[in-house]
Amino acid sequence: MSRKLDNNGLPFLPGLSFQDVTKTTYHRPQTLSYSKGLPLAHAPKLSIGLEPLLTEQMMHEELSGYTYDPPELPFGSINSKYYKDLINLSYNSGVAVNPNPPPFIPAYVTLDKKVLCFKAYFEDKIINSRDERKSYVRHVVIYYYLEDDSMSINEPWVPNSGILQGERIKRQRLPKKEPGKYYHWKDLNLGIDLAVYGFKYHIAQCDLFTQNFMQSQGIILNEPEEMPDDAYITQRLKAPPTYTTTSGFDSRYQFLHMDRKVLRFFALWDDSESELGETLPVTIHYFLVNDTVEIREDHKANSGRYPFPVLMQRLRIPKKMKPGHEQFPSCVMEDSVEEVEEFFSPTDFRVGEMVTIMGRRFLLYDCDEFTKEYYQTNLPEINIKSIEVPKKMGKFEGMKKEIPPYNGFGSLEDSLQSCLSLIPAPPRKNVLKMLENEHKVLRYSARMVTPKSASESQKAKDADRRFILSYYLSNDTISIYENHKHNSGFIGGVFLKRTRIPKPHSPVDNPDFYSPADFSIGSTVDVFGHRFVLIDADLYVLKYMETNPSQIPLETLDTLRQKLGTELNLRADKSGGDNTAAKSL
Missing domain, CATH: 2.30.29.170 (PH-domain like)
Structure with missing residues (x-):
């Protein structure tokens, strides 16, 4: 009858076994780990308490019996690559095995974000076209994702094409004509037709990464081809023919070069002769794009006037009528060219002089910087200089405001508030005095x-x-x-x-x-x-x-x-x- 012996050679019986008092760990080692988000299970190499397993000890003893001592080195020192590879080899059942193989990396990690890019085109037929063209060429980009062998086809955006563009085929595995078979990167090459869902895409070019990848896999690419242009897009990009007219005046020149250019004059409207007349400040705008004039009132707060800014809407002002059309008022809001011989122009607006517009007199006393630069450049003979003009007071301006006498009803402060504003506000109180x-x-x-x-x-x-x-x-x-x-x-x-x-x-x-x-x-x-x-x-x-x-x-x-x-x-x-x-x- 054999008895089990411990490490000291004593039988494993009560009183003959000894406990290691220095041991502090008694947990079971972990056999489950995660690599790149995937669970991986491996065999345990340590027992409870982090002690080596008996099987591991026997494995090391067997391997130590097959250790190989290299003889003398006839091809150089021990540090050479040949002897390093020879030393790293171990023998298992007579077969050389590398005990430290390189780590395994899956394909979805190695080929992640590696995409083959091909440029292709196809012809789309035109039904019931007004011109002689039967089809037009449309360019696409084919992406092949090496990670999962999926493909997508996108059409670049062309401005004003009138066609729905963008993603033609979402990322997926594209099937071949044979049932159950899908396109692989080995099936792609330059100069071939790719039939997908009833359309034939002719592959013409590829990028540098695709070319290097194909060559590394032993695939010889064909010569790249030029991407043909669409005849309609090429025709539309051509500049339209221009014609030189004999007329010395171009009606579009003023519209194209004078748009958003406005002359601004600051003037005084003398309306003191009317019953309730007064002198009002106004702003006169002269639009160079179409020679129209607009007059706006300068509204002041608490002036008693309704804040209606436009005194005269934007229109062309006749200066001299043709014979037979001097009657006023006419049956239209604005006179046409057939009735007016001459309209107001920038030469009629001079700072410091009086100008009569629609029967109203305006004294121009100043203008803005753009107006001064315009006159210096285009009309240097007209002197632009601001003047100081005393504003004429109206009949009701300058009159002292008289407060009616106190009628005895209510307090004096409340009665005074009804004279100061239309909606009386409560009089202010000395809150600090009230609190003290x-x-x-x-x-x-x-x-x-x-x-x-x-x-x-x-x-x-x-x-x-x-x-x-x-x-x-x-x-x-x-x-x-x-x-x-x-x-x-x-x-x-x-x-x-x-x-x-x-x-x-x-x-x-x-x-x-x-x-x-x-x-x-x-x-x-x-x-x-x-x-x-x-x-x-x-x-x-x-x-x-x-x-x-x-x-x-x-x-x-x-x-x-x-x-x-x-x-x-x-x-x-x-x-x-x-x-x-x-x-x-």
Whole structure:
């Protein structure tokens, strides 16, 4: 009975085997790999833990028995190519085998993007042609893709041919007449006919790569041929015959050489003699291509005129009519050559002079640079020099805009906006002032002053009425509230809503409104015909005015200090407490 022995010669029994403590890998080696996107499986060469397989060890032992020691080298050194190839050979069963063969590369990788290119032509028949031609020649390019033996045929684009061109046959394997057989690159050569889907393509030329490839494969190419030209295309490329006429004037010369060349003049249209006349700036365009004239108004924003730019459409302007055709207006929009003896020309437009067009007078005072260059080159006898012309004011220009007087409805700012624009915009507000003085109110106590013309009973009734006048610092508005008194005969409540109150005898267009500087103790406030006398104020009023002494007169501040200081002293005496606030005043 034989026992299995390990590497140390001991039986493979428990207690007699030893484990390699330095081993760290126990995974199984990978046998699947990918090459150029394709999965390839190979036999494992290592076992678990990357140890060599027993079969691999035996293979190396067998190969070592067939090692060949070369004898003395009669043909040179060991570094020669002959001995290198001899050493690289190994023997397997008596047959020399190269242990390091070159790597295998598939055909689709070797022949990728390698294309044979042939130039060919075919004749396409013409049915029911008007001329004597029965067919015309069409050129094509044949591509042969060595990667998968597919072919495609493209027709180059010819301008204005009237034929659908481009890709005639998409990339595919082209069949032969024999069933089941396809064209191969071995079947292609110069000077042969290629029959594909009912058309015969005659191959005439090829490129340099195709020629080198065919020669490397042992195929001798025929002599290249010239690509024939189509008779119709050749005839169309010929220049048309020209004829010299005896006339000294060419009607097309002006159209071909003067197209998009325009003379531009800046002028003033004097229309002051009409009822609503004025002097308007205009631009006169003279088109050299057909001697037509166009007049455009120079529209200004907020001029009160409708923005209609064209004053006169583009047309030829008659300068002198033929005898018998002087009547105006005529029955047509534009006079013809049979009726007009002479039209306006560039010589009739001179900068600095007056020109009359269609009964309207225009003073030319300037022109652009192209117009100046044109006159210097073609009409040097005409002097072009810009002039300074004072624009004549119309009847309504220069008049001062008068704002109608304030009618008393709404605020003054809202009424003014309706005079400035057709669609009134809300007046602008001082947002920063509103945010800083929000909820800041100056309150005063007031009594009404009865006019002298009132009766004694009315004076007695008004004497007991008390009001609270509030001044809002955020928007300078004033509101008046009447204190309710039982059996007084007057309903208390809001006497005046918040509004800005102008001072009496101030101008309506620019009124002077009441401010905190005008409210002193004992002063009279005229509110739309009602007079109030201020008799008291809050302590906050005094604090606000002391913090802003630059805006408040000293007399107003003294009256408040005197009034509020006396009240604080009286309150302190009645309560028997401290009068520190009164002393500070």
